[in-house]
Amino acid sequence: MTATNTPIAWIGLGIMGTSMAGHLLDAGYPLTIHTRTRSRAEPLLARGAKWANSSQEAAENCEFVFSMVGMPAEVEEVFLGPLGVLKSKSSPRVIVNMATSSPTLDRKIAKIAKAQGIGFLDAPVSGGDLGARNATLSIMVGGEAWALSEVMSCFERMGKTIVHHGDVGSGQLCKVVNQLLVGANMVAAAEALMLSNETGLDSWKMLESVGGGAASSWTLTNLVPRMLRDDWDSGFSLAYLAKDLKIAVETCQELGLKLPGLALSQRLYSRLDELGHGAHGTQALLKLWKQAEASLAEG
Amino acid sequence: MTATNTPIAWIGLGIMGTSMAGHLLDAGYPLTIHTRTRSRAEPLLARGAKWANSSQEAAENCEFVFSMVGMPAEVEEVFLGPLGVLKSKSSPRVIVNMATSSPTLDRKIAKIAKAQGIGFLDAPVSGGDLGARNATLSIMVGGEAWALSEVMSCFERMGKTIVHHGDVGSGQLCKVVNQLLVGANMVAAAEALMLSNETGLDSWKMLESVGGGAASSWTLTNLVPRMLRDDWDSGFSLAYLAKDLKIAVETCQELGLKLPGLALSQRLYSRLDELGHGAHGTQALLKLWKQAEASLAEG
Numbered sequence: 001m002t003a004t005n006t007p008i009a010w011i012g013l014g015i016m017g018t019s020m021a022g023h024l025l026d027a028g029y030p031l032t033i034h035t036r037t038r039s040r041a042e043p044l045l046a047r048g049a050k051w052a053n054s055s056q057e058a059a060e061n062c063e064f065v066f067s068m069v070g071m072p073a074e075v076e077e078v079f080l081g082p083l084g085v086l087k088s089k090s091s092p093r094v095i096v097n098m099a100t101s102s103p104t105l106d107r108k109i110a111k112i113a114k115a116q117g118i119g120f121l122d123a124p125v126s127g128g129d130l131g132a133r134n135a136t137l138s139i140m141v142g143g144e145a146w147a148l149s150e151v152m153s154c155f156e157r158m159g160k161t162i163v164h165h166g167d168v169g170s171g172q173l174c175k176v177v178n179q180l181l182v183g184a185n186m187v188a189a190a191e192a193l194m195l196s197n198e199t200g201l202d203s204w205k206m207l208e209s210v211g212g213g214a215a216s217s218w219t220l221t222n223l224v225p226r227m228l229r230d231d232w233d234s235g236f237s238l239a240y241l242a243k244d245l246k247i248a249v250e251t252c253q254e255l256g257l258k259l260p261g262l263a264l265s266q267r268l269y270s271r272l273d274e275l276g277h278g279a280h281g282t283q284a285l286l287k288l289w290k291q292a293e294a295s296l297a298e299g
Numbered sequence: 300m301t302a303t304n305t306p307i308a309w310i311g312l313g314i315m316g317t318s319m320a321g322h323l324l325d326a327g328y329p330l331t332i333h334t335r336t337r338s339r340a341e342p343l344l345a346r347g348a349k350w351a352n353s354s355q356e357a358a359e360n361c362e363f364v365f366s367m368v369g370m371p372a373e374v375e376e377v378f379l380g381p382l383g384v385l386k387s388k389s390s391p392r393v394i395v396n397m398a399t400s401s402p403t404l405d406r407k408i409a410k411i412a413k414a415q416g417i418g419f420l421d422a423p424v425s426g427g428d429l430g431a432r433n434a435t436l437s438i439m440v441g442g443e444a445w446a447l448s449e450v451m452s453c454f455e456r457m458g459k460t461i462v463h464h465g466d467v468g469s470g471q472l473c474k475v476v477n478q479l480l481v482g483a484n485m486v487a488a489a490e491a492l493m494l495s496n497e498t499g500l501d502s503w504k505m506l507e508s509v510g511g512g513a514a515s516s517w518t519l520t521n522l523v524p525r526m527l528r529d530d531w532d533s534g535f536s537l538a539y540l541a542k543d544l545k546i547a548v549e550t551c552q553e554l555g556l557k558l559p560g561l562a563l564s565q566r567l568y569s570r571l572d573e574l575g576h577g578a579h580g581t582q583a584l585l586k587l588w589k590q591a592e593a594s595l596a597e598g
């Protein structure tokens with residue numbers, strides 16, 4: 001159990017990061033924060049967090065550093081950039097990447113950290129904005145056991161399912177599996193809705209009939225109703241899913257593993273992102289189908 | 300509310316049919332039964348059901364006829380064959396096909412029935428052997444409202460979600476959507492497990508991390524553990540899913556609708572059936588993957 005007077009740095013205050021860091025603040029940890037757009041830090045600054053001008057500055061004099069940013073390039077910048085965590089003059093004990101990025105990148109960061117005597121964990125999450133707000137995230141951890149036990153008390157403030165999968169990168173690998181399922185279940189749901197529409201069924205009645213049994217999924221229960229209401233708002237922006245599916249495909253390529261369902265969902269989400277729908281929720285897959293069904297099916 | 304002294308005929312006593320007919324017997328309906336293999340009728344005969352030598356004979360002197368057989372060819376035989384229900388000398392009021400078959404076939408039977416003054420319903424189910432045993436099936440009904448109200452009391456003995464989708468064939472169309480989802484969710488689950496295996500993750504830990512959130516599905520919760528235990532027993536034989544997916548693909552062809560995820564799952568399940576795995580449970584998809592992954596991915 002880590003004492004709650006241990007100073008902590010938090011980098012990245014999007015919707016997820018703000019909720020997660022807020023739980024650490026609530027628990028009493030002295031918190032230093034940094035994020036690209038300073039205005040996003042205001043709510044936590046008002047609650048007592050301390051501002052830092054860079055990731056490097058945030059990491060100075062903190063024992064643990066958590067980062068929750070968007071894209072792999074930002075992850076690299078936060079940890080390895082000229083003003084990154086690993087340039088700090090005083091060394092933190094453990095640094096943690098909670099963003100979804102490639103296992104390869106995380107292994108690279110871990111290696112450089114280890115040479116400086118710093119523990120590294122990859123700890124991507126699932127559960128979305130709601131899970132972050134309610135501290136019910138699933139946290140998938142890769143890295144050395146001693147490093148995990150150092151920050152376990154912090155993870156317990158953010159999530160309810162915390163699983164140690166193995167070496168550095170294994171948390172990311174589990175998240176890759178998670179995203180494969182998210183993408184594939186959405187393709188299934190969108191196709192089901194297209195078929196239901198085209199055959200003239202009432203899709204709400206269809207959902208009532210199929211939603212409780214062997215055909216059911218989180219996607220069907222939670223996102224198909226949003227499709228039916230023409231609600232394309234983002235709980236999770238599809239640009240991020242497109243990025244995650246690309247990581248999944250690259251991981252398969254490295255393994256020489258061919259997964260045609262994954263290849264399909266990756267292709268569909270890339271196309272949708274290229275067409276400018278990246279800020280929409282993942283359920284906007286249906287839109288693409290309606291627009292360009294034939295070319296998609298053949299592409 | 301139909302009086303429980305209304306004489307009923309039941310045709311088809313597989314695992315599902317036996318449970319479903321048993322509920323009608325328990326409710327007190329006088330039941331006449333027929334099935335291809337007489338020995339399968341013994342348990343219900345011992346409980347007071349009456350034997351008939353053909354579908355035609357079963358239908359004589361009964362007001363309602365329910366049929367629950369396996370393949371579309373058998374459905375056609377039961378209703379339209381030389382010893383079929385529609386050859387009976389005395390007309391039943393309503394006849395019901397509860398098997399999954401093509402909407403086109405059911406429309407054909409309905410038309411012939413109507414010419415004889417008989418109501419027809421398509422009423423395929425989901426929920427499997429457990430749903431049949433516990434009378435918790437989802438029953439998807441197509442056909443005229445008057446016919447449904449005649450047999451509603453019987454349906455209520457067998458299922459808990461009974462939805463009227465519209466004209467004859469619409470129950471089958473909804474079941475087609477259901478099976479599209481079942482097939483696609485299984486492809487997703489099998490690919491997730493392959494990726495988990497190949498990356499060296501502990502798949503039980505993977506399930507713990509991904510099973511509770513946005514990646515979750517009935518398949519992941521119920522059938523992936525069976526894959527992990529090398530348990531290929533059938534709750535639902537994949538030969539039937541292969542048949543259902545073929546109906547789904549044919550339905551899309553009639554509509555000019557291209558659904559690449561459905562095309563993939565149909566291709567995989569046909570291959571598996573051709574290779575002689577038809578009697579295995581649908582979770583045996585994983586086996587095929589392990590055997591012939593590259594050719595499947597490219598086929």
